[in-house]
Every structure is written in C-alpha cells, then in structure tokens.
Amino acid sequence: MIDIGLYITYFLFAVAVAAAVGMPLVNAGKSPGSMKKSLIAVGALVVLFAVSYGLSGSGVTPEQAVKGITESSSKLIGAGLTMLYLCMGISVVAIIYSEISKAIK
Missing domain, CATH: 1.20.5 (Single alpha-helices involved in coiled-coils or other helix-helix interfaces)
Known part of the structure; x- marks a missing residue:
C-alpha cells in the first residue's frame, strides 16, 4: 500500500x-519581451552566486572530514550560506524601501 x-x-x-x-x-x-526581465533576474542570481562562491572559504575541520565533507563541498556550502544571507539582506532592504516610498507618496 x-x-x-x-x-x-x-x-x-x-x-x-x-x-x-x-x-x-x-x-x-x-511574449518574448517578458523574457528579458526574467533573464536579467537569472543573470543577477548567477552573478550573486559567483560573488558568494568567491567569498566562501574551503576549510575543513577533522570532524567534517570524518563525515565525508571535502574542500569543494565545503566551499559550495559556504557559497550557499553566503548567498542566502545576501539575498535575505537584499530582500529586507527592498521591503523597507518599498514601505517608505509608499508612505512618502
């Protein structure tokens, strides 16, 4: 079952x-014109990931090595976390800006 x-x-x-x-x-x-905005957004995310990947470290502690984490996987995990923090910060700033601009109008 x-x-x-x-x-x-x-x-x-x-x-x-x-x-x-x-x-x-x-x-x-x-409507191919609407595709332009989507491609710009995807390109921005790719650039943001590249920046996050460049900023992330690849250090592995002995405890992590026992669990099978390599330097490359550590770098990808760090890049993912950095990208999460950047996207979260950007979205918070965008929300605050949107509310302030609505209040001013």
Whole structure:
C-alpha cells in the first residue's frame, strides 16, 4: 500500500515540476519581451552566486572530514550560506524601501 502511494507521489511531483518548468516557457514564447526581465533576474542570481562562491572559504575541520565533507563541498556550502544571507539582506532592504516610498507618496 505504501509503495503505491509513493509511486503516485513521484508521478504527481514529476507532473508538477514539468508544469512549473514548461508553462513559463510556453508563456515566454507568446511574449518574448517578458523574457528579458526574467533573464536579467537569472543573470543577477548567477552573478550573486559567483560573488558568494568567491567569498566562501574551503576549510575543513577533522570532524567534517570524518563525515565525508571535502574542500569543494565545503566551499559550495559556504557559497550557499553566503548567498542566502545576501539575498535575505537584499530582500529586507527592498521591503523597507518599498514601505517608505509608499508612505512618502
């Protein structure tokens, strides 16, 4: 019984992922101008990740080495955490700016 439920879940997850990827591509084909903003946003995230990757360290403690963490995985983890902090800070600043600009108008 559990196996059937898992297979149904996997199938529905695959359908949801296909829809999440496919529908924006279909809509972008209808209006290519809207694709420009999306590509700029994706490019900004790639640049932000590159900066985060450059800032992250690759040090591994003996406890981490026992768990199988290598220098490259440590650098990727650090880059992910740095990117999380940067995105969170940018979003907080954007929220504050949006509220202040609405209050001034």
